[in-house]
Amino acid sequence: MTNYFLHILVSGEIIALFAMGLQLEIGETGLYNFGHVAFFGIGAYASSLLSLAGLPFLVSLGLALLITGGVTWLIGIPILRLRGDYFGLAMLGFGEITRKIFLNEAWLTKGPMGLPGIPRPSLFGFDIHTLPRFAVFYGILVILVYLMIRHIVRSPLGRVFTAIRDDELSASAIGKNTYGFRKVCLITGALAAGLAGALWAHYITFISPSDFTLNETILALLIIVLGGNWGITGALVSSFFVIGFQEGLRFLPFPDTFGRYIAPVQQMIFGLILVLLVLNRPGNLIKERPASASD
């Protein structure tokens, strides 16, 4: 019994890391990153490939984060010139292209075969191989990341992020290099997602390109929209809520013939929730349209 709940807990912890990254980007700074899953995938593949090549867990994790950050830095150069929905769309494209690369560059990623046998984490000789250890170790990381992001959000830096979300033009008019700040935000969010991806890979020990679809981004989007007014804490809490909800459906006594409807019905519910939350205005998730500079 406990192991199953621990598994849900670990899944929730991983999704929480992923969603908190997106909350920092969308919720705090207004960066509509519809390709967040790409960073999840890059972190997962990088850490898996490195540790399969024989590097110790901590080294591959560290390098994976470095790679995730580096890739974000690079793609940020062109894509961060875009704003609002255009940025979102370009990131959506980036996410899809990344998945295609995982799928097609089989020399590196083994393509659709996926990567089996990813080593479990081990810290200085202490093996993380049982569920309680996973739950505790990942839990500590979640708390750390949560505290760090909360620290950022409440700091002068977070103040700039909020300013950019409220009115980017105005922020640049008071001397803020908004491109630079958005980049810092995107990289930080990407690192959280990359960490989540790497932890997911070392936990499940098998990854394949089909794990990194738009659906994961939409799930995180739903989580942060649900988290609404409560910022990063909201994202953390609603991650566990949404994962619990998904798993909870397993226990409802649906008739057998209904089985094949569960997945689409669940997606329908997600869609409906998004629409309803938007219609009822999710507080400070998104500001109303700012008055435009008119001529």
Add this chain to the structure above:
Amino acid sequence: MTIFFQSLLDGLIAGSIYALFAAGLTLVYGTLHFINFAHGELIMAGAFLAYLFMMPPLLLSPLLSGIFAVTGVVLLALLMDKTVFSRLRNANPLLLLIASLGLSLLLQNLAQVLWGAKIRAFPFPLQRGKVFGPVVITSVQITILWVAALTIFLLYLFLKFSRIGKAVRGVADNPVLAKTFGVESEKIIRIVWVVAAILAAVGGILVAADTNLEPHMGIVNLVRAFAAVLIGGAGNVWGALIGGFIIGLSENLGVLLLPIGYKDAIAFFIIILILLFRPEGLFGTRWGVR
């Protein structure tokens, strides 16, 4: 060489359909200023409704099924506007974007619940294509080409010569102009939905006739349509039409250069390239501090 001409033809057929999607999407984007993810589901709905009318028990003719399907999609679009988008007229475009994403999820999965995930085909008899020199074309594809051409021609007449059509194009093309229409703007928005829905439904039926249909066909076509919109410049109908052809051609010719596994990513590549080098689109003129 054969493969080049065949790809060119396939690109033209696909392009003529994408042009329809893009023209509708750009009108909505120009008028309401948000990326309507649910536009893909209008496309899907067109294809599915036509399919349902053609199959037992109704067994209507393709033409009649098409007309009913288009009507159905127009009603669906107006319903979406009434229940969701009209309540967000002055909201941040990103809120509308998320709402349309939610609608899209809702509708495509509803379709899956109702009809299952499997790939379906219109009940047309299987035929060898006709050979014209280096290219092969089926009779269905010939029909597709002239239906698309006719639709584009009618759209041209509407936007160019009718009073309301001119107003629609004006508003879509120039946001500042929208203010001068004042009270009339709600009416114009409704017309835009009707036109966009017709274009999406006709295109959806054609794309299903050319290939096949399934509940999640919307998103792929939406991405292509949006790439075309960007080529044309947001709100520019003629640009979007040309953009549709460019996307159709580059997808089909691009695989001669790129590994074939990246075919579906080509539209994304184009989107990113255009956004980077000419955010206002190849034919677009956008002004004002956004």
Add this chain to the structure above:
Amino acid sequence: MVKKFVMFVTVICVALFFAGVSHAGVVKIGAVQPLSGNLAVYGQGFKMAIDLATAEINAKGGINGKKLEIVYEDGKGTAKDSVAAVRKLIDINKVPLILGPAASTNFLAVAPICENAHVVLIGAESASPAITKAGAYVFRVFPSDKLQGKGVAELVEKLGYKKVPVLYINNDWGKGLKDVFVANFTKKGGKVLAEIPYDQGKTDYRAQLLQIKRFNPKAAVALVYVKDGAVIFKQAYELGIKTQWIAGSAAKSGKLVKLAGKAVEGLTGTYPAFSNTSPAYKAFAAAWKKKYGDKKIGIFAEYNYDMVHLVARALAKGGATPDGIRKALYKVSKGYVGVTGDKTFDSNGDVGSAYGVWSVKDGKIISKR
């Protein structure tokens, strides 16, 4: 809004409570099947075969007098959900054995969990060569693609074709099979003109087909599933590609002929052969007809059926503990001839298989051993 969620959570908690209650006199095993998602069409068929075998076993007195019960969980056809489903079966239902999820990626994702938890995992339709090494608790009654890839290469050679392009579905099954085929075919001196991947579930494959048309080949290998295959062969027909198509086992289905009609006339391919005239097969077909009427026997149904019967024997012999089952599986499988032939497990938990040839003639599938 909040109120509704609270209610929902309550409902889930209540359901949770009752889910834990178990009955005496019952032997429970788990099954993770794609009951929803894009593999759901197949999942229903697997489930019907499993149910049929279970009903037969229980009619004959069950497992040493106890009823055999299958706890189904939905893997939704994805690795993530299959993992969650397996976790639940192991930890909440505490089953000693799990009938594994379809598609090798999902099977491979859950294999290490079962291996670590010391729970037996057995599959009926996963063909990836990687599964051979997946662990001591992992079995399958379906032959590895190593064998089938070789079979396709032999067939192409036997038909006298020296140069072929390969079109394959870009997933674990397609690529795995393609790799084995290419290796074997080139070893025999054949030449692979092009390796063309395609994505599952698309509506348009003409760009891929044009790449084949370019070579104007006498024959082409198409490692496709039923649904994608139907689209591909129809579009090839429309494009005027006249070639001898050679497929793998996954396309062998009456449904393909129904969907693609004359476009697949003459199509041929290999399949893990088992006789459909054997007494075991006839008995199976009769039982199916009795339980399900005119519903067609689903793809891989025979393997699922054999799997459950094997498992029941192992449960009876070794008891309902993972280690008991694991040891017993080797013993009961030795020389066991089921509907799908000899199911003797080798030390890796794999079975062997003969390969037959199937082809479409006059709108019917003809199988030859």
Add this chain to the structure above:
Amino acid sequence: MLRIEGVSKHFGGVWALKDCSLDTKQWPVVGLIGPNGSGKTTLFHTITGFYRADRGKVLFQEKEIQGLPVHTIALRGIGRTFQLSRIFESLSLLDNLLISRKTVAGENILSLFFRGGQIRSDERTAREKALTYLNLVGLANKRDQKAGELSYGQRKLLELTRILMLDPDLILLDEPAAGINPTLITKLLSVIQQLKAQGKRFLIIEHNMDVVIRLCDWVYVLDAGTPIAAGPPEKIKNDPVVLEAYFGK
């Protein structure tokens, strides 16, 4: 201080600015008037780097600033407000000011985790300065409210104080008095007068001639993107060219 030489800018075939030249010279407060659509705001956008002129030079303290990013121009010492005031609505009034500084220690992500003490003292110092300015415009009692809760006129005052936090040499105000009540206008004028006394320089777009006359030392009149007249406010007020530009041809 600010010299504009032959600046032209066109949008889709329409010239918003055409060969526009003006110079603030030694005058502390320069007014910029002209009918709607005469290119005043476009000129502001061009000076502050939102637009890049097609032709011409923008010299600030004798250095070309065309082509510099918006934020660099702001840091060089040109502060501006917007026609419809743009404040950070979900930040408190105090935060609206604290954020608006040339260097903020706590905006570097690394020092955030390693130099907490330095950041805290930096914020404390700035807080005092911010409170002084809030007192100046009479908004100190609302310092912890969200800026989004302010009235229209209060937003304008906040936007002005936000600029002041940057210690700019030149302040560009886009219709500071439009749409606010007479009491607040008086308040605004006295604040600007005080700042003028402290040596700040202003370039102000304004339609309210009373305000222009009371504030400005020199006025440029823009029409169709070109200056058509210049002079002291009293003289400009009755200039026939100006009247024609405003009241029709």
